[in-house]
Amino acid sequence: MVGNNSSCPVRWGKCNVVARSLMLQGTGSDVGKSVLVAGLCRAFHRRGLRVRPFKPQNMSNNAAVAQGGGEIGRAQWLQAKAACVAPNVDMNPVLLKPESDTGAQIIVHGQMFGRAEADTYQRCKGELLGYVVDSFEKLKAEADLILVEGAGSPAEVNLRATDIANMGFALPTNTPVALVGDINRGGVIAAIAGTYALLPDEERSLIRGVIINQFRGDVRLFDGGIETIRQVTGWQNYGVVPFLRCVRELPAEDAVVLEGQTSKKQGRLLVAVPLLPRIANFDDLDPLRAVPDVDVVFVRPGTPLPRDAALVVLPGSKATIADLRFMKAEGWDIDIRAHVRAGGQVLGLCGGYQMLGTIVCDPFGVEGGGEEPGLGLLDVKTELLPDKQVTETVGSAPWCGEVVTGYEIHAGKTVGEGLKNPFLVSGDVPLGAMSADGHVMGTYMHGLFEKGAFLEAFLARLGRQVRGVPDHGAKVNKALDTLAEELEKHLDLDALYAASR
Secondary structure, eight states: OOOSOSSSOSSOOSOOOOOEEEEEEESSTTSSHHHHHHHHHHHHHHTTOOEEEEOSEEEOSOEEEOTTSOEEEHHHHHHHHHTTSOOOGGGSSEEEEESSSSEEEEEETTEEEEEEEHHHHHHTHHHHHHHHHHHHHHHHTTOSEEEEEOOSOTTOTTTGGGOOSSHHHHHHHTOOEEEEEEGGGSOHHHHHHHHHHHSOHHHHTTEEEEEEEEEOSOGGGGHHHHHHHHHHHOOEEEEEEEOOGGGGGSOOOSGGGGTTOOOOOTTSEEEEEEOOTTEEOGGGGHHHHTSTTEEEEEEOTTSOOOTTOSEEEEOEESSHHHHHHHHHHHTHHHHHHHHHHTTOEEEEETHHHHHHSSEEEOTTOTTSSOEEEOOOSSSOEEEOOSSOEEEEEEEEOTTTOOEEEEEEEESOEEESGGGGSOSSEETTEEOSEEOTTSOEEEESOBSTTOSHHHHHHHHHHTTOOOOOOOOHHHHHHHHHHHHHHHHHHHBOHHHHHHHOO
16 A cells, blocks of 8 residues: 655655665565566656666676667666666666676676676676766766665675675665565565575665565465564565566566476467577567467477477577587577478577578687687678677668667677678668578667567568557556556555655
8 A cells, every 4th residue: 555654745746855765675586676676667757756777786688778879787778768768877887798607798887898707706896886886876966766776685695795786785875775575486484584684784774674576366365474574574564566467568687587488379470489598688579479479489408499480580699609509509500400491481680690690700709719600591701899889770671661670789790792682771781681582581680579560571471460569669668557556556655765765
């Protein structure tokens, strides 16, 4: 229930406040912090506040292009859209893009800062905290309320000494915290009590209350749980958020959500996507997945690509050469060639586009050096380069005339005769290549299915006539409104605002 004890009325309009802030931390990863911040951004925006999202450090290969260029996490891009402001690099000052199990690219203020193994990165976090605080101060100058998202859990004591993502940020900036626990995965009371037990007093004191997320059933059955949490921790309960179907319309940030998406239904158009170890920007496929007559199936390692697929999509990758070698080791390259011989179609996006060519070379050691023969399905070759292309892009498809909008984030240049038959163009500049028979396509553009008219034309290439597909951004915006309305019902927004400082 939303209370009325705030210093601002329920519909506040413009409040005379100076940059209050509240941080959502979690009892673990994937408990719903990103979605809750997005929903709260929209809810407080609808109440008339200038809201800005902020995440000190994000780790994700799902990146987006901020206004004016530069990379930020896709979740912060969505949160900015929820707040109805242009995304900028200060909303996610440090972005880690994993390239291996122990190493990652470090993006600071949207630009490449360096590469580091996990142990080396821990030692340079002190320097990065300065960039984080600088960005936070910039946002404070233009906002009424900053909603900060933590990462993982504040109770990861092995990481605390060099933490800049949770209490390592909240303490020096004196930012109050609401702790999020996911009841859907079980053990939420123990997770909250365990967090309380592991935190020192000065960090416990920053936590003002808890949010229980993804509850199924009659919420009254959890009254005893709420009371137990209060007795153990003394923390206020801000509400219990039910399992919300509108969340499915929002892009996911972590590839873990893909692992369960392997089912297919009879009679639908089947799109198969090899689940590569370093898959990136997989939300490119969200508009396809939203079409009722289409099944997008992520194929796990150890499983052949389905023979009845109409389309195979090679997704983006943070380590093109390594993922190309992995694909061959799985035998998926054989499956893809057989798929093409049988008349099936293939689409490569960004790193997947590079894999479709004749060779990928890494003379500058961008991915550790070396080269690897591609699948040879497009007459192009790629050289990986130190400088990254990060830009928003507008183009069109010569084969259907539809406008396409999206963005590019890639380190490499692709050349060859295949570009004479472009899949997409921007003016006279090819934005990818297409085989002579039109069955193999590749492009660097992410987000190309966002426009409903283009998606309809693309599905027609696959023999499936679909009409009335909305622009995907409109669906996401509607889902954000629905999410905000649900949070108004189930969370005490006045109390959350009162807890901010």
